[in-house]
Amino acid sequence: MENGRFCLPGGAVIILDFRKSPGNDNIHMSANKMHDDQIDINIPLVRRLLTAQFPQWAHLPLKPVPSHGTANAIYRLGNDMAVRLPLIHWATGQVDKEHEWLPKIASFLPLAIPVPLAMGQPGENYPWHWSVYQWLEGEEASIERMGNPRQAALDLAHFMMALQQIDITDAPHDSSRGEPLARRDMETRKAITSLANMIDSDAMTAVWDAAIEAPVWHRPPVWIHGDLKPGNLLAVGGRLSAVIDFGGLGVGDPACDVMAAWLFLSAETRDVFRTALQVDDATWARGRGWALSVGVIALPYYQSTNPGFAKIAQHAIVETITDYSRSSC
Numbered sequence: 001m002e003n004g005r006f007c008l009p010g011g012a013v014i015i016l017d018f019r020k021s022p023g024n025d026n027i028h029m030s031a032n033k034m035h036d037d038q039i040d041i042n043i044p045l046v047r048r049l050l051t052a053q054f055p056q057w058a059h060l061p062l063k064p065v066p067s068h069g070t071a072n073a074i075y076r077l078g079n080d081m082a083v084r085l086p087l088i089h090w091a092t093g094q095v096d097k098e099h100e101w102l103p104k105i106a107s108f109l110p111l112a113i114p115v116p117l118a119m120g121q122p123g124e125n126y127p128w129h130w131s132v133y134q135w136l137e138g139e140e141a142s143i144e145r146m147g148n149p150r151q152a153a154l155d156l157a158h159f160m161m162a163l164q165q166i167d168i169t170d171a172p173h174d175s176s177r178g179e180p181l182a183r184r185d186m187e188t189r190k191a192i193t194s195l196a197n198m199i200d201s202d203a204m205t206a207v208w209d210a211a212i213e214a215p216v217w218h219r220p221p222v223w224i225h226g227d228l229k230p231g232n233l234l235a236v237g238g239r240l241s242a243v244i245d246f247g248g249l250g251v252g253d254p255a256c257d258v259m260a261a262w263l264f265l266s267a268e269t270r271d272v273f274r275t276a277l278q279v280d281d282a283t284w285a286r287g288r289g290w291a292l293s294v295g296v297i298a299l300p301y302y303q304s305t306n307p308g309f310a311k312i313a314q315h316a317i318v319e320t321i322t323d324y325s326r327s328s329c
Contacts, residue, residue, distance in 0.1 A: 034070055034305040038087040039126070041073040046083055048124040054132065057081065067140075068231035068309040070302065071247060076135065081117065085130040094247035095119065095129040097172060101249060105223070108166050111159050112136055112234075112242035136242045138234030143266050147238030153269040155240040156228070157276035160257050164222040171251045177226035178252015180216055181286050184293050191296040199317060204296060207324045211289020214282040217253035224252055228260035229294075229312055258287025259294065262319040263312060270323070292320040 043062055051058040060078035067074060071091035075083045086092045099116045106113050115134035122128055139145070146152040176183075185208075192204045225232075226248020234242040248256075258279055261270045274284060295316035303310040 034302060035088050037089070041085055041087065041126075043075070045124060045126060046075050046085070049120055049126060049130065050077075050083070052123055053120050054118060057132070068229075068306060068312060069245065070306060070309060072245075077132065080135050082133045082135050083120075083130065084133060085120075085126070086128050089128075091247060092128045093174070095131055097174075097249060098246050099131065101172070102246060105163070105166055109159060109162050109243075111155070111240060113246065114244055136234060136244065138236045138241045140231060141233035141235035141240055141264070142230050143264060143269065145235060145238060146240070149266060149269045150272050152235075152240050153265055153273040154276050156233075156260060156264070157273050159240075159243060160225075160228075160254070160260075160277060163225065163257075164254060166223050168221060168223060168251045171223065172249065173221075173252070174250055177248045177256040177290075178221065178224050178250045180253065181255065181289050181293070182212055182216075185212060188293040188296060191293075191300065194300050195296055195317075199321075203321045203325070204292060204317065206328075207292045207320050208289055210324065211285050211292070214285035214289075217255065217283065217286075221251040222254050224248070224250055224254055224257050226250060226256055228257050229263040231309065231312065233264060253283075253286065255283050255286035256290045258283060259291035259316075262288060262291035262323065263294070263316045267319070267323065288320050288324060291316045295320070 043064070046062060047058065050062075057077060060081075062075050062077055062083070065074040065076050065082065071087060071094070073085050073087055077083050086095065096119075098114065099119050102113055102116060106115070114136065116131055117134055118132040120130040120132065141152070143149050143152060188208055189205075192201050192208065195201070195204070225243065225246060227245055228243070232243060232245040233240060234244060258277070261273055261284075265273055279287070295313040298313035299310050299317065302313070
């Protein structure tokens with residue numbers, strides 16, 4: 001990510017200096033733990049779980065899947081399946097949620113989503129439920145890899161529109177991503193302060209203040225994915241093909257999904273996305289705030305243990321500051 005100079009309201013000029021930031025955007029599996037209390041998961045453990053609970057699949061080849069994920073370990077099982085196991089206690093509720101809701105919403109969506117095949121039980125000293133899914137082909141999507149970036153923006157908008165139109169009767173209300181943005185205020189400002197030696201804190205604060213001051217969502221809650229970032233979007237042949245990781249699935253303010261405009265899209269495709277999705281000014285400001293908040297909290301936390309995700313976080317911070325400064329000058 002390049003250094004940059006941007007203007008803020010009042011004519012101030014700020015300089016972003018990323019010489020101290022992580023410079024590796026490779027997808028990898030870190031040898032270091034991302035969380036102090038995460039569980040050790042490896043091929044022998046997964047093989048024992050399969051042998052004990054799904055012996056019909058235990059003979060199939062098993063290999064780890066590198067990803068930017070922070071909550072689950074993923075292993076490819078044979079050619080057609082994947083095993084996904086929570087790494088940490090706060091991700092355990094995702095298993096039941098995905099098994100219940102993904103089959104119910106899949107037919108309404110224009111992109112593929114994970115298909116649960118089986119739910120594993122605790123065992124072999126592994127304490128939680130885990131899942132076997134159908135394997136989804138595709139590479140991790142980035143806007144640079146899209147054959148037609150404007151089409152990618154439209155495809156993402158159409159996915160979100162379809163998701164938001166699904167009936168929310170009995171939908172889960174447990175996703176923190178659907179909550180009012182102001183609930184992240186203290187944590188976000190603390191993270192901004194922690195990054196002051198890397199990024200101009202006034203620039204970050206200006207973006208955040210605008211998001212917090214924007215009117216809140218007063219319309220009925222809608223379905224949200226909750227984590228629309230590059231690591232959760234797949235592409236085949238240069239076009240978006242699938243959305244994965246629905247651990248944040250729930251209902252609430254759609255602004256958290258709008259954050260994909262800064263985590264995934266480019267400045268040149270952002271307007272296409274916004275126009276297709278018909279995002280009002282307040283939701284756009286909150287979405288930009290969501291992207292900044294996710295970025296500033298994730299960057300210091302994951303920069304050593306998950307540099308790929310840290311790079312996504314860094315990108316989000318730069319894009320939100322750049323976008324805000326251009327719209328405010």
